[in-house]
Amino acid sequence: MPRVEKLLPLLEVGASIGVGIGVAALVLFAFGYNPGECLAAIFDPHYLVSNAGFILSNAAPLICTAIAFAIPALAGLFNIGSEGQMYLGAITSLVVSYLTGNPFLGIASGMIAGAGLASLIAFLRLWLNINEVVTSIMLNWTLYFVVLYIVTQVIPSPQAGYRSVSIPPSARIGSIYGVPGVLLIAVGAAIVANYIVFRTRLGYTIRVSGFSPKTATYAGMNPRTASLYSMLLAGAFAGLGGALIVQGIVYYITDTMSSLYGVGFTGIGVALLARNMPIAIPLSAFFISWVSLGSTRLELLFGAPSELSQVVTGAILIALAAPYAFRLIVHYIRSWRLVKAHG
Amino acid sequence: MTRPAIVVRDVWKVYPDGTVALRGVSLEIDEGEIHGVLGENGAGKTTLMRIIYGEIKPTRGEIEVFGKKVRFRGPWDAMRMGIAMVYQRFTLVPTMSVLENLFLALSSVERGARISDARSLAEETMERTGLRVPLDARVEELPVGLQQRVEILKALMRRARVLILDEPTSVLSPLEVEALFSTLRKLKEMGITIVFITHKLKEVKEVTDRVTVLRRGRVVGSAVTSEVSEVDLARMMVGREVLMKVRRAESREHAKPILVVKDLWVRDDRGLPAVKGVSLEVREGEVLGIAGVQGNGQRELVEAIAGVRPVEKGRIEINGIDVTSASTEERYRLGLAYVPESRDIGLVLDMSVAENSVLTRVREVSRAGLLSMRRILEIASEVVRTFAVVTPSLSTSVRYLSGGNQQKLMVGRELAKRPRVLVVSEPTHGLDVAATEFVRRTIVSFAEGGGAVLLVSSDLEEVMQLSSRVAIMSGGRILAIKKPSEYSLEELGLLMGGAVA
Numbered sequence: 001m002p003r004v005e006k007l008l009p010l011l012e013v014g015a016s017i018g019v020g021i022g023v024a025a026l027v028l029f030a031f032g033y034n035p036g037e038c039l040a041a042i043f044d045p046h047y048l049v050s051n052a053g054f055i056l057s058n059a060a061p062l063i064c065t066a067i068a069f070a071i072p073a074l075a076g077l078f079n080i081g082s083e084g085q086m087y088l089g090a091i092t093s094l095v096v097s098y099l100t101g102n103p104f105l106g107i108a109s110g111m112i113a114g115a116g117l118a119s120l121i122a123f124l125r126l127w128l129n130i131n132e133v134v135t136s137i138m139l140n141w142t143l144y145f146v147v148l149y150i151v152t153q154v155i156p157s158p159q160a161g162y163r164s165v166s167i168p169p170s171a172r173i174g175s176i177y178g179v180p181g182v183l184l185i186a187v188g189a190a191i192v193a194n195y196i197v198f199r200t201r202l203g204y205t206i207r208v209s210g211f212s213p214k215t216a217t218y219a220g221m222n223p224r225t226a227s228l229y230s231m232l233l234a235g236a237f238a239g240l241g242g243a244l245i246v247q248g249i250v251y252y253i254t255d256t257m258s259s260l261y262g263v264g265f266t267g268i269g270v271a272l273l274a275r276n277m278p279i280a281i282p283l284s285a286f287f288i289s290w291v292s293l294g295s296t297r298l299e300l301l302f303g304a305p306s307e308l309s310q311v312v313t314g315a316i317l318i319a320l321a322a323p324y325a326f327r328l329i330v331h332y333i334r335s336w337r338l339v340k341a342h343g
Numbered sequence: 344m345t346r347p348a349i350v351v352r353d354v355w356k357v358y359p360d361g362t363v364a365l366r367g368v369s370l371e372i373d374e375g376e377i378h379g380v381l382g383e384n385g386a387g388k389t390t391l392m393r394i395i396y397g398e399i400k401p402t403r404g405e406i407e408v409f410g411k412k413v414r415f416r417g418p419w420d421a422m423r424m425g426i427a428m429v430y431q432r433f434t435l436v437p438t439m440s441v442l443e444n445l446f447l448a449l450s451s452v453e454r455g456a457r458i459s460d461a462r463s464l465a466e467e468t469m470e471r472t473g474l475r476v477p478l479d480a481r482v483e484e485l486p487v488g489l490q491q492r493v494e495i496l497k498a499l500m501r502r503a504r505v506l507i508l509d510e511p512t513s514v515l516s517p518l519e520v521e522a523l524f525s526t527l528r529k530l531k532e533m534g535i536t537i538v539f540i541t542h543k544l545k546e547v548k549e550v551t552d553r554v555t556v557l558r559r560g561r562v563v564g565s566a567v568t569s570e571v572s573e574v575d576l577a578r579m580m581v582g583r584e585v586l587m588k589v590r591r592a593e594s595r596e597h598a599k600p601i602l603v604v605k606d607l608w609v610r611d612d613r614g615l616p617a618v619k620g621v622s623l624e625v626r627e628g629e630v631l632g633i634a635g636v637q638g639n640g641q642r643e644l645v646e647a648i649a650g651v652r653p654v655e656k657g658r659i660e661i662n663g664i665d666v667t668s669a670s671t672e673e674r675y676r677l678g679l680a681y682v683p684e685s686r687d688i689g690l691v692l693d694m695s696v697a698e699n700s701v702l703t704r705v706r707e708v709s710r711a712g713l714l715s716m717r718r719i720l721e722i723a724s725e726v727v728r729t730f731a732v733v734t735p736s737l738s739t740s741v742r743y744l745s746g747g748n749q750q751k752l753m754v755g756r757e758l759a760k761r762p763r764v765l766v767v768s769e770p771t772h773g774l775d776v777a778a779t780e781f782v783r784r785t786i787v788s789f790a791e792g793g794g795a796v797l798l799v800s801s802d803l804e805e806v807m808q809l810s811s812r813v814a815i816m817s818g819g820r821i822l823a824i825k826k827p828s829e830y831s832l833e834e835l836g837l838l839m840g841g842a843v844a
Contacts, residue, residue: 199716201709208702211691217651218681218688219702220672 009275012323020319024312033302041301042294042312051293053180057249059289060186061086063282064241065267067193068114068234070276074197075230076210076223078332081121081136082238083264084143085114089239090260091147094164094246094253095155097171106171107185107243114239115232117143122231126224132231140264144257151253163254173248182248186282189240193278196233206230238264266292272321272328291316346410348374348505348536349395349426354404356390356560362773364390366560367404372505374409377527377537379551379568381544381580383839384637384801386557388540392507395538396428397421408505422452427498428507431514433490437483441476441493448497461500468500472533474526488519495526499535506530507538512546513638524550542580542636544573544837558582559804577836581803598626601678601764601795602648607657609640609647617643619819620657623797625764630787630796632810633821636839637801640819642684645768645799649681650674662763675703678763682754682770684799689753692742696734697723699741700756722759730755731781747778754782764795771805783809803839815839 025035041047048055068082089110097106121139125132151164158165173181197203209216209223216223241263246252250259270288274280295309349372356365365387372378382388393399395406397415406413408424415421418428435444446461453460462478469475476493477485485493491511498506508527512520527537527550539551547554548568555565556579564579602625611617617640625631633641646652648659650671659667661677669677680703683689690699700723701708708718723737730751734744741749754770770786771779787809790796800806806813807827814824815838822838823830 199714201705201712201714204698204705204709204714207694208691211693212688214651214688215691215702217671218649218683219705220670220675221705 013273013275013320016320016323017316020316023315023319027308027311027315028298028304031304031308033298033304033308038298038302038304038312041297042291044294044297047294047297048290053175053178055286055289055293056183057180058293059282059285060180060182060248061241061245061263062267062270062285062289063186063190064237064244065264066270066274066281066285067189067278068118068238068241068264069268069271070274070278070281071193071197071206071237072227072230072234073271073276073328074210075206075227076213076332077122077125077227077230078133078329079118079121079136079231079234080133080268081118081139081264082234082241082267083262084136084140085117085235085238086242086245086264086267087140087143087147087257087260088117089114089242090246090253091150091242092239093243094167095150097167097247098155098165101168101170103171103173103247106167106247107240110243110246111236111239114237114242115235118231118235118238119228122228126227144261147253147260148255148257151257152255157252162256164252166252167247171247172251173244180248182244185240185244185248186285189237190278190281193233193237193281197278202226202229238267241267266317269317269321272325273317275324288313288317346374347371347407348409349538350407351391351395352405352407354391354394354401354406356387356394356399357402364560365394365401368557368560368562370555370562370565372536372538373553374504374536375531375534376552377531377539377550379547379554380538380540380557381542381547381554381576382557383542383580383803385559386580387560388557389509390560391557392428392509392538392540395421396426396507398428419452422501422503425502425504426507427501427503427505429491429494429498429509429511431510433494435482435490435493438481440479440481441485442478444482444493445478445497445500449500452501464500465496468496472496472499473529474499486519487514488516488522491515491519491523492526495530499530503535505536505538507540509540510542511539512541512543520546542839544576544580547576548573556580573837574833577839578832581832581836581839598628600624600626601662602766602797603658603660604644604648605658605660607644607647607659608655609643609652610655611640611643616655617819618647621816621819621821623814623821623824625795625797627795628790628793629811630790630798630809631824632806632813632827633797633799633816634803634806634813634835634839635801635816639817641799641801641816642768643819644816645681645683645766645797648766648797649679649683672706675760680757680760680762680765682757682765682767684768684772686746686749686753690741690749693740695738696727696732696741696744696752697737699752700726700759702756704760726752726755726759729759730785747774747781750774750778750782754785758785758789762794764797765789766797766799768799769801770798771800771802803835 021039025039028035028038065082065086068085069079072079092113093106093110096109121132121135124130124135155165157163175181205221205226208219208221209226213223245259266288270281270285274284292313295313298304298309299306351368351370354365354368357363368391380388394401397418397420413424442462445465446458449461450456465478474492474496476489476496482490511523515523531537541547551568554568556563558580604621604623607618607621609618621644635641643652647654650669654667658665661674661679664677666674697719701719708715720737727734732748732752734748757765767786770782786796798806798809810827812824813827815822817838
């Protein structure tokens, strides 16, 4: 019995991939494209190999924002605010690396900023009982515009009006033997996150609290502190994601925010696909990064509108994450009600 | 001569986990009577009623309803035969209006019913029975007594001829109980048969015509209520075997008290006083048992002792140290071990056997915030070995262990800490005979080795067998503390039934 049960998540992921691809094929068919050709184009291995650097670089910030969702999820919190935490990390790292030229200070300041924001959200939830989903969504947008303001009004580039200043080369993260440095850092982050979750007392406490706050209290732990720390960690990882984008991929932020927008939200999907297991997150991030790049080929090869390629990515992502997300959401609602009922 | 509404013949029920809930129960419920079914927790009352209502199937035996042999596939079959059930926990949607709830019930038996049908049917039923409820009020805004009346109305709307009420008074205030009783008498006059499940002697005497007493899954007697006294009923309910089969550590008069509780007051989840001035002492080498019907403050008492529930007033000492405002962790460090009543609380089902075996001592197995996997595995294998936990491996999720093995893991984990005092709640709830025996033996031998045990159980036989001294708790108070041999059957029954001896 137990052995079969252990295989179930794998089976579920496999079935989801099948369903996701099926739905994507249906959508493509409905819009008059040949699903076979399109899917072959998306999952073309040659394309994967020739764009490996790009796919892997883009996976790096996703790994970070996915961790930022996974750790609070294990503690029983729904961190939809990784988007905003990542924005704040990105802009802080941009400003600090611009001013100091030091890559380490850039990364560290980004992580601290993200952690600070996340602990504010956690504080509101734990001590004033304001739902973290609500505060997170509002703060996401607040920060979006704060970043936009800083980019266009405070540190605009003297050369081009549509973007911020660039960070100096000394603060940029390069490649080692062709492997993007940001990827190494992100995979390292996933390993560290996994270690924290499964090999430290804090991680243990987080998991017990996520299972049931009552059990945590019984065990002599403080579930509130556990939640707070989980958010603190999450914010730091989300901030790291923002810093990696700025210091390792784009070096500046444009007034469309296109390099940042959605990386936090996609991270949720990545985390759900990895069933919130930090060690599985890099794989899941590569896959999502690959599929979303592949989907953009539809536009190039078949003239499909770019929205359609997003629909295809979305269909695959939803099918992958849905069964697990459903269980998770039911669990959240239950525990939220419990919290409300018992103060 | 009245004919029987329901006849139960030699019904057995064995649950999949091996628990035998009913052992050949036979009884007759006459049409138009109020029939009391009396018994302690675990006597099989609720199982029997769920079988009559078609919710679960009997392992053996047969049931007749109005002279017809029936084999229900589900409650809908029972409803069709005119049987309705009012649960202890209501099955109403709190945010909907009364009418909407009635409509919901109606549409489940009558496809295509409209809400206007529900209104007219409800009004007609209220007219017919005199049972009034405000149809347009939201259910959650109604007092509990009225919500219960909605449940009854729901049953009557479906033309129920037999109404089963499961512990209907447990949630009601005394005034609401009076109102319920007069409703029941009125329904009886209209020819409706009522089955009234309870463990309260006084209520049986007050409202029923006949009474059947269940004990340990057997019928121990059936009688016309007016012909038996409360004392007779108490004796039947409790049974002689609780005074025999002694196996316990004897209290030593001058042993040192390890756990001391003085004038403790604690509130329940709703903020109502649940523990009202309890004082007790648990000494080295003894088992102090707390007997009583569930929901009389036992849970709040042990939670306050463990520090997971705030104390309103009073004092708790462990080993002479005042811990009234100490954290749970500090209490554990001072030698307290606590086994909660539910495995859902005492175990993390998603985590492994190894991780669960250090749940309440995780600080001890970590250094500088890092877990020592070696220490965890050492402790886990000790617990598994010493307490005979059957598990495929230490990394198996606890979820896949049987209830008995989960319980052994939980109790074993606490005893492996070598505590000074063990507080244990419902230690054998839902376990099979072998596991029950094992857990009981473990607890007694801990006491014989000098440990102090506070045992809370709604299983009277368990408390009487294992305890050196027994306290009876009712209504948040300790009514008596004596050696088991000093209680008489009548006294026990009356105290358990909430009567003041």
